Amino acid sequence: xxxxxxxxxxxxxxxxxxxxxxxxxxxxxxxxxxxxxxxxxxxxxxxxxxxxxxxxxxxxxxxxxxxxxxxxxxxxxxxxxxxxxxxxxxxxxxxxxxxxxxxxxxxxxxxxxxxxxxxxxxxxxxxxxxxxxxxxxxxxxxxxxxxxxxxxxxxxxxxxxxxxxxxxxxxxxxxxxxxxxx
Amino acid sequence: xxxxxxxxxxxxxxxxxxxxxxxxxxxxxxxxxxxxxxxxxxxxxxxxxxxxxxxxxxxxxxxxxxxxxxxxxxxxxxxxxxxxxxxxxxxxxxxxxxxxxxxxxxxxxxxxxxxxxxxxxxxxxxxxxxxxxxxxxxxxxxxxxxxxxxxxxxxxxxxxxxxxxxxxxxxxxxxxxxxxxxxxxxxxxxxxxxxxxxxxxxxxxxxxxxxxxxxxxxxxxxxxxxxxxxxxxxxxx
Numbered sequence: 001x002x003x004x005x006x007x008x009x010x011x012x013x014x015x016x017x018x019x020x021x022x023x024x025x026x027x028x029x030x031x032x033x034x035x036x037x038x039x040x041x042x043x044x045x046x047x048x049x050x051x052x053x054x055x056x057x058x059x060x061x062x063x064x065x066x067x068x069x070x071x072x073x074x075x076x077x078x079x080x081x082x083x084x085x086x087x088x089x090x091x092x093x094x095x096x097x098x099x100x101x102x103x104x105x106x107x108x109x110x111x112x113x114x115x116x117x118x119x120x121x122x123x124x125x126x127x128x129x130x131x132x133x134x135x136x137x138x139x140x141x142x143x144x145x146x147x148x149x150x151x152x153x154x155x156x157x158x159x160x161x162x163x164x165x166x167x168x169x170x171x172x173x174x175x176x177x178x179x180x181x182x
Numbered sequence: 183x184x185x186x187x188x189x190x191x192x193x194x195x196x197x198x199x200x201x202x203x204x205x206x207x208x209x210x211x212x213x214x215x216x217x218x219x220x221x222x223x224x225x226x227x228x229x230x231x232x233x234x235x236x237x238x239x240x241x242x243x244x245x246x247x248x249x250x251x252x253x254x255x256x257x258x259x260x261x262x263x264x265x266x267x268x269x270x271x272x273x274x275x276x277x278x279x280x281x282x283x284x285x286x287x288x289x290x291x292x293x294x295x296x297x298x299x300x301x302x303x304x305x306x307x308x309x310x311x312x313x314x315x316x317x318x319x320x321x322x323x324x325x326x327x328x329x330x331x332x333x334x335x336x337x338x339x340x341x342x343x344x345x346x347x348x349x350x351x352x353x354x355x356x357x358x359x360x361x362x363x364x365x366x367x368x369x370x371x372x373x374x375x376x377x378x379x380x381x382x383x384x385x386x387x388x389x390x391x392x393x394x395x396x397x398x399x400x401x402x403x404x405x406x407x408x409x410x411x412x413x414x415x416x417x418x419x
Contacts, residue, residue: 094283100278138308
């Protein structure tokens, strides 16, 4: 008998800190069990830059600029199941704490008026830089999200429980100790 | 001695004494009914609606409804818990609840109740309101980003004969806790860190300064056990 086809997984960090990806790597030797079941598409782990059709997409981080919107929509188009991983993807997290401030005021303060800057420093305006959005959004405000795994970051045990439930075809349940928002 | 009778809660027979509410009798009998604005030391006012149960098919607040002999009460049903989860999600998006940077995380009734009800996401679009932080008082700070308008601080202040905190304003964005001083700052009120109000906030608004992380995350009240167990354990001890 042929072995069952492996699930394809893609991951990305948008307006996040890669902490959720680090926590994912903290599943340690269980990674060996996981790669018997899945293969990785676009993810910082493979360095593949474009997302192809996948079974599962894991998104870390909220949406703070135009490029985040593009990547997120590409993931939604390509992934049968899309998961928001971590506080920032779920509710905007730390980057969203700028949301009650005016974007121009923030940029001017950081790049022009704050002490310690070189003379004549201006807000970066390189066409390669994605334009920031007025507000940072949780990913469910941009695309449909199938599952949410909160935490800052979610612990390796929570990620493992979540993924093994999902891969086995069960609705992921975390319970006391694994479901955390901090 | 008052007459003892019983009602039914999710099929379990619950004894009560005349004048007890559904919530009090259930807790005393070891059954958890989710709640946020209710506190054992204060008069219930039934405003958060988390404790909504169905009595013989009708929705009522368990904290304000007196137990009646023979009543059939539904509590932890999928229907009611779904509605409670929605209420929690509305509270989460209405304020700025960033648990990872909150001193109250792990000791917060809103967070613990959301864990208990398995809230995985805020579901709705966030308001991200602009709310003030008041660090004027030397011992206590206020972060209104997390206020859920339970009004317990107002009641607790009255217990000390004070009107430090008053519910004021109108409407979804106008309703807020107002501080009773001309400047509107806590330092200029008659508030003292020994007041009942200093310790009553179920979320992370009223915070004692300089002790925020004395107990690390992971070793806090609701890290030990879920709120459903701790709540009833408190009632029967």
